[in-house]
Amino acid sequence: MPSPYWFEDGDIVLAVEAHTCKIHRAKLTCSLIFSDMLDLPQPVETDSVDGCPSVTLYDSWKDWLVVLEWLYAHDAFRNKPIVFDALVGALRISTKYEISELRDWAVAELCARWPRELELLSTQSLPHAAGKSARQALHARPDGYRSEAINLARECDVPEILPGAFYALAVQKWHCSAEGGRSHVVLSSADLRRIIAGRERLQDYLVQIVIDPLGRSDEPPPPFCAGCVPPLERYWREKLAPDPTSPYGSWLLRDLLAMAKEDGPIPMLQTVCANCSFLHYSLLYDRMRTLKQSIPRLFQL
Ligand SMILES: [Zn+2]
Known part of the structure; x- marks a missing residue:
C-alpha cells in the first residue's frame, strides 16, 4: 500500500509491514546505519520497485510514520503536541538506525516526563x-x-x-x-x-x-x-x-x-x-x- 510519503523523484523505496514509501536517500543520511548501507556498492540483483532499489525493514509502520514526518515535515512535527506513541516510534527507530538528532530529542522529551x-x-x-x-x-x-x-x-x-x-x-x-x-x-x-x-x-x-x-x-x-x-x-x-x-x-x-x-x-x-x-x-x-x-x-x- 503506497503511503503519503511517495515522492515521484524519490530514489529509494522502503517496505515496512504492508506499506511502502518512496523517499530520498539524502534524507536517510541522518542515520549512521543507512549512511553506511547506502555507501556500499548496490548489488545488481537488488529488488527494484518503480525504478528504485527497495529495502524491506522489519519494523513497525506506525513507528516509521513518526520518523517520516520528522524527516519531511520537521517544523510541523516540532510544533505539535507530542503523544507518547510518537516518542516510542521516534526512539525505537532512531536507536536502531542511529539517528542521533532524533534520539536526543526523544530522550530529552522522556526525561521531561x-x-x-x-x-x-x-x-x-x-x-x-x-x-x-x-x-x-x-x-x-x-x-x-x-x-x-x-x-x-x-x-x-x-x-x-x-x-x-x-x-x-x-x-x-x-x-x-x-x-x-x-x-x-x-x-x-x-x-x-x-x-x-x-x-x-x-x-x-x-x-x-x-x-x-x-x-x-x-x-x-x-x-x-x-x-x-x-x-x-x-x-x-x-x-x-x-x-x-x-x-x-x-x-x-x-x-x-x-x-x-x-x-x-x-x-x-x-x-x-x-x-x-x-x-x-x-x-x-x-x-x-x-x-x-x-x-x-x-x-x-
Ligand atoms: Zn524552639
Whole structure:
C-alpha cells in the first residue's frame, strides 16, 4: 500500500509491514546505519520497485510514520503536541538506525516526563494528556504510560527515566485506576517485584516519620526545645497523614516539597521559635534530599 510519503523523484523505496514509501536517500543520511548501507556498492540483483532499489525493514509502520514526518515535515512535527506513541516510534527507530538528532530529542522529551528531579514528577509527567486535566488523565490512563515507559527505557537503553517511571507507578493506588491497571500484564515479573518492594520501603519510610516526626534514624534528633516539639510533630503528622480518599499512596517527595514551599506564616507553627523553625526546615530539606537520592536503591535499580 503506497503511503503519503511517495515522492515521484524519490530514489529509494522502503517496505515496512504492508506499506511502502518512496523517499530520498539524502534524507536517510541522518542515520549512521543507512549512511553506511547506502555507501556500499548496490548489488545488481537488488529488488527494484518503480525504478528504485527497495529495502524491506522489519519494523513497525506506525513507528516509521513518526520518523517520516520528522524527516519531511520537521517544523510541523516540532510544533505539535507530542503523544507518547510518537516518542516510542521516534526512539525505537532512531536507536536502531542511529539517528542521533532524533534520539536526543526523544530522550530529552522522556526525561521531561520522568525527570531526575523526582519531586517535580507531579507536574511534569503529564504533558501528553492533551485535552484532559492532569487529574482526569491520571485516572484515565493510570499506569499505561509509566509501565510502557519502563519497557521502552529497557528496550531502547534510556535508564535515566527508570527512577521516575518506577516512582510514578509506586505512588499510585492501583485499585483506583479506571482500567484496573495493566502494569502487571506489561511489566516483567522482576520489574513488578521492584515496584512492590519500592512501594513497601516508601511506606515504611513514611510510617517512621509519622511515628516520630522529628526523629532521625541515622543520627541523634536535632535539639528542638521542649515547647516547640508538640506543634511541630502535629504539623508533620497532619501534612503527611495518609488520605484514604486520595488516588495516590505515599507521594512523599511531592508532599515534602509542598511543605517546603508553603507560603507565608504557617498558623500551626506560629508558636515555634526561630531556632526550632530553622531546625525544622533543615530536617525537611535533608529528608527530601536523602529520599530522592535513595529512590533508585529502593527500587533496586
Ligand atoms: Zn524552639
